[in-house]
Each structure stands twice: as C-alpha cells, then as structure tokens.
Amino acid sequence: MMGGMAAGSKPLRSDAARNRDKLLVAATQVLAERGLDAPLEHIARRAGVSIGTLYNHFPTREALLGAVLPQRMAALDEITAAALAHPDPWAGFAGFLEGLFTLQAEDHSLNEALTQSFSLATDVSQACHRGFRDVERIIERARTAGRLRADFAPTDLVTLIWAMSQVIRESMETAPDTWRRFLAFFLDGLRAEAAHPLPQGHRSADR
Amino acid sequence: MMGGMAAGSKPLRSDAARNRDKLLVAATQVLAERGLDAPLEHIARRAGVSIGTLYNHFPTREALLGAVLPQRMAALDEITAAALAHPDPWAGFAGFLEGLFTLQAEDHSLNEALTQSFSLATDVSQACHRGFRDVERIIERARTAGRLRADFAPTDLVTLIWAMSQVIRESMETAPDTWRRFLAFFLDGLRAEAAHPLPQGHRSADR
DNA sequence: CACAAACTTGAGGCAACCCTCAGATTCGTA
DNA sequence: TACGAATCTGAGGGTTGCCTCAAGTTTGTG
Numbered sequence: 001m002m003g004g005m006a007a008g009s010k011p012l013r014s015d016a017a018r019n020r021d022k023l024l025v026a027a028t029q030v031l032a033e034r035g036l037d038a039p040l041e042h043i044a045r046r047a048g049v050s051i052g053t054l055y056n057h058f059p060t061r062e063a064l065l066g067a068v069l070p071q072r073m074a075a076l077d078e079i080t081a082a083a084l085a086h087p088d089p090w091a092g093f094a095g096f097l098e099g100l101f102t103l104q105a106e107d108h109s110l111n112e113a114l115t116q117s118f119s120l121a122t123d124v125s126q127a128c129h130r131g132f133r134d135v136e137r138i139i140e141r142a143r144t145a146g147r148l149r150a151d152f153a154p155t156d157l158v159t160l161i162w163a164m165s166q167v168i169r170e171s172m173e174t175a176p177d178t179w180r181r182f183l184a185f186f187l188d189g190l191r192a193e194a195a196h197p198l199p200q201g202h203r204s205a206d207r
Numbered sequence: 208m209m210g211g212m213a214a215g216s217k218p219l220r221s222d223a224a225r226n227r228d229k230l231l232v233a234a235t236q237v238l239a240e241r242g243l244d245a246p247l248e249h250i251a252r253r254a255g256v257s258i259g260t261l262y263n264h265f266p267t268r269e270a271l272l273g274a275v276l277p278q279r280m281a282a283l284d285e286i287t288a289a290a291l292a293h294p295d296p297w298a299g300f301a302g303f304l305e306g307l308f309t310l311q312a313e314d315h316s317l318n319e320a321l322t323q324s325f326s327l328a329t330d331v332s333q334a335c336h337r338g339f340r341d342v343e344r345i346i347e348r349a350r351t352a353g354r355l356r357a358d359f360a361p362t363d364l365v366t367l368i369w370a371m372s373q374v375i376r377e378s379m380e381t382a383p384d385t386w387r388r389f390l391a392f393f394l395d396g397l398r399a400e401a402a403h404p405l406p407q408g409h410r411s412a413d414r
Numbered sequence: 415c416a417c418a419a420a421c422t423t424g425a426g427g428c429a430a431c432c433c434t435c436a437g438a439t440t441c442g443t444a
Numbered sequence: 445t446a447c448g449a450a451t452c453t454g455a456g457g458g459t460t461g462c463c464t465c466a467a468g469t470t471t472g473t474g
Contacts, residue, residue: 013420013471039461050423055463115377152392159374159389166373167366170322182366184405185359189396191403198391199384220441220450246431257453262433 020057022047027068031109036065036116066123069113073127075103080134090147094187096138097160101179104161105168115165149195160186227264229254234275238316243272243323273330276320280334282310287341297354301394303345304367308386311368312375322372356402367393 012020026047030038040061044054058064079099086092104111113120117128135157142148164179171178188194219227233254237245247268251261265271286306293299311318320327324335342364349355371386378385395401 015470016421019422040463041461051462052423052464053421056421059463061462115373149395156388156392159378159385162373162377163370163389166322166369170369171366178366180406181363182370184403185363185396186393187396188356188401188403189392189394191401194395194398194401196391196395196398199387222440223451226452247433248431258432259434259453260451263451266433268432 016057019047019049019053022049023054023057023064024067027064028072028109031065031068032072032107035108036112037061040064062121065113066121069109069120069124070127072107072110073113073124073131076100076131077134079103080131080138083138084134084141089142089145090191093138093142093148096135097183097187098180100161101164101168101183104165105172105176105179108169111165111168114161146192149190149192151195151198152190223264226254226256226260229256230261230264230271231274234271235279235316238272238275239279239314242315243319244268247271269328272320273328276316276327276331277334279314279317280320280331280338283307283338284341286310287338287345290345291341291348296349296352297398300345300349300355303342304390304394305387307368308371308375308390311372312379312383312386315376318372318375321368353399356397356399358402358405359397 023043027043030043030046034042040054041051043064044051047054054064058067079096082099083092083096086095104114113124114128117125132154136154139148139152139154139157143150143152164183167179167182230250234250237250237253241249247261248258250271251258254261261271265274286303289306290299290303293302311321320331321335324332339361343361346355346359346361346364350357350359371390374386374389
C-alpha cells in the first residue's frame with residue numbers, strides 16, 4: 001500500500017540531492033501561487049537551477065506534481081481525523097468541509113489538484129483515494145445520525161469541491177470570505193430537515 | 208433600439224458584409240464549443256476567411272466578443288420575463304435558475320462570459336447589467352413572498368453562477384445532469400424555512 | 415591527484431498563438 | 445470597360461512555453 005516513498009532508489013550525489021530539494025521547495029511555492037500549470041521555467045528559476053536540471057529530476061510535469069502534491073494533501077488527514085473524532089456527527093461533517101476549503105483557499109495547487117484529481121499522476125490520485133475512505137465515513141456518520149439528508153452521496157462532495165474551487169478562485173482577490181457564505185447556504189440545504197425530493201432520473205437522452 | 212445592427216457605421220461593401228456575417232456565425236459556433244479564448248485562427252478558418260480578414264472586421268478579441276455575446280445573452284431576457292410572469296414567486300425564482308444554467312450548459316462561451324462579465328468588453332458588461340435589474344426583481348419578489356430566505360442577496364447569485372460554471376464544465380462530458388442535482392441541494396438551502404444564521408465576519412452582502 | 419561517472423547547463427528546435435502589412439484581388443461606379 | 449478605393453490574403457516576426465542533448469562541471473572514490 002504505502003510502500004516507502006521513493007525509498008529503495010539509488011543514492012543521489014550530494015549536489016543532486018541538494019538541487020532536488022531546492023526544486024521541491026520552489027515547486028511547492030510556485031504551484032501554490034500560480035496553479036498546476038505554472039511554467040516549469042519559473043520553478044527552475046526560483047530554485048536557482050537550470051531548466052535542464054528540473055527535467056533531470058522530474059522528466060514530466062506529472063512526476064513533479066506527484067512529488068509535491070501528496071505532501072500537501074497530508075494536511076487533509078488531520079482534518080478528516082478531527083472530523084471523525086468530533087462528538088457531533090453534523091458538526092464533524094461541517095467542520096470537515098470548512099477545513100477542506102480553507103486549505104483549498106490557501107493553496108492554489110491544492111485547489112486545482114482536488115478538482116482534477118482523477119486525471120492526475122497516479123501518486124496524486126492515490127493520495128486522493130486513500131483519503132476518500134475517511135471522507136465516506138464522515139458522510140455516513142452524519143447521515144445515519146439523521147442530521148445529513150439521506151440522499152447525499154459521497155460523489156456529491158466531488159461536485160461541491162468543483163463548485164467551491166471556482167468560488168474560491170474568483171473571489172480570492174476581492175472578497176476572500178465569499179466561500180464561507182456560500183458554504184453556509186449549501187449546508188442549510190444538506191440538513192435532513194431541509195431535504196426536498198431531488199429531480200428524478202434523467203430519461204431525456206434525446207431532446 | 209437595436210434598429211439596424213451596427214447602426215451609424217459606413218455601409219460595407221457586399222463582400223465585406225458577407226464575410227462579416229460568416230465570421231459572426233463561425234465565432235458563435237467556435238466560442239460555444241471551445242470557450243472565450245478559442246484561437247482566432249480557428250474562427251477564421253471555420254468562416255472560410257483569412258486571419259487578416261478577421262482582424263479587419265474585429266481589431267481585438269474583445270471587439271469580436273462584443274459582437275457575439277450580447278446576442279447570445281438575449282436568450283436570457285425570455286427567461287427572466289418568464290420568471291417574473293410566473294404566478295408563484297418561488298417557482299419563478301427556481302425556474303429562472305434552471306433556465307439560466309441550462310443556457311450555460313449549452314454554450315461554453317456564455318458560461319465563461321457570465322462568470323467573467325466584469326472584466327469583459329463594455330458591450331458585454333452592459334448586456335449583463337441591463338439584465339441584472341430584472342434578476343434583482345425576481346429575487347426580491349421571492350423574498351418578500353416569504354419563500355426565499357431573507358439574507359439572500361443578488362450578489363449571492365453571482366457566486367452561484369461561479370460555482371455552477373465549474374460544475375457544468377467538469378461534468379459536461381461524463382454526467383451532464385450533475386448540475387441539476389447540485390442546484391436542487393442548493394435550492395433547499397435557499398428556502399426561507401431552511402435558513403440558519405450565516406457566519407459573521409462580513410455582515411451583509413453589499414458589494 | 416586523477417579520472418570516470420554523475421550531474422548541470424542553456425542554447426536551440428518545436429509548436430501554438432498573437433498580430434501586422436505590402437501586395438494581390440474584388441467591387442462598384444462613371 | 446476601366447480604374448481607384450475597399451477589401452482580402454498569408455507569409456512572417458514576436459511571444460511564451462515545452463522538451464532535448466552535446467558539451468562543460470562537479471563529485472567522490474581509488
């Protein structure tokens with residue numbers, strides 16, 4: 001499952017190891033600032049290294065993302081753990097969402113990564129899928145407690161993440177609290193007592 | 208008001224007028240398919256015209272958008288009118304949202320235009336602002352009827368449009384009905400009886 | 415110290431897209 | 445029909461970003 005990171009690799013020469021670290025630091029910063037398709041040249045420059053060296057260590061952009069993002073996503077683990085530990089299932093669920101989106105708002109790369117997680121490097125999707133188990137438990141717990149509406153499915157959370165990613169992106173500069181207000185509206189629709197029947201199945205394949 | 212199109216301009220030569228029309232048709236199609244920053248070369252090619260001709264008629268991308276988008280947005284007028292005419296204020300409000308997002312889902316350029324409307328060509332923002340008056344009335348009507356929660360402001364609709372634009376974009380290929388489900392959840396949070404106090408921090412949503 | 419292997423460098427070839435402009439073409443009128 | 449003005453064309457110069465590779469530099473071991 002977890003293997004041991006990049007363990008078992010060949011030992012790097014000292015200068016190479018140093019450069020690799022500088023690249024990871026720079027990449028973390030630049031990606032957080034400019035998103036997942038920040039120019040690789042920027043990252044190399046910020047690391048004080050040539051573009052060729054970047055390609056030496058990370059032959060593709062995905063390889064680089066795979067080295068940076070899972071680490072960033074580790075922050076999510078604390079949040080899911082706290083949510084599960086919360087005595088009130090609904091408060092745990094709501095707190096989880098708040099923590100998740102706070103992270104997204106702080107890190108542009110995380111925001112995009114969560115949105116695109118299924119088309120990304122395997123390392124990244126793995127990190128996503130691993131965490132998803134806990135998320136399902138958070139949802140299930142709030143639902144069986146009768147607080148979260150029964151027809152809310154884990155995949156609906158993916159949709160919410162999509163929605164929030166855009167709200168965060170658009171409002172970040174001018175009114176960075178916007179997402180909290182939006183989330184409050186949405187949460188009010190997720191309470192069990194607020195539930196109205198959802199639109200029926202989509203049998204209109206043609207129009 | 209709309210009298211004769213680009214009224215006040217000098218009369219175009221016949222071939223020029225024909226090319227201009229072909230460009231508008233092509234642009235409408237290509238923009239709907241590929242979004243607001245579709246390559247201008249694609250549009251010229253689809254119109255069967257050279258890139259130079261495109262620049263002849265529309266010296267900037269914004270000029271082209273300004274000629275295409277307001278027309279597309281006219282479809283919104285019907286929707287707002289229908290919403291205001293609906294006997295049930297809540298159903299009018301909900302129907303308006305459904306119509307709006309249906310349009311967004313059908314036209315990629317409209318989707319992006321609505322989310323970016325404030326950084327776009329004046330023609331486009333004007334079209335937006337004009338329509339916004341009616342939208343405010345739709346909201347106000349549902350609110351004073353006691354159906355829409357009292358703390359929902361017109362600017363919250365902008366946020367919802369941001370959110371939806373991403374949901375539509377991400378799900379369009381694989382599950383194009385996703386946005387309806389999401390909207391249903393959200394609407395349940397907008398009903399007056401579902402309202403819980405919003406987070407403090409920024410009091411009301413006066414922009 | 416010497417030297418091979420490991421590593422770095424950055425110019426340079428690609429590709430996509432933007433926009434321009436001198437010369438060729440077409441229109442419409444006299 | 446002729447001809448000037450209006451219009452069209454598309455090669456070409458500029459930009460940004462991707463990725464490669466031959467030549468130079470550093471490391472660490474014998």
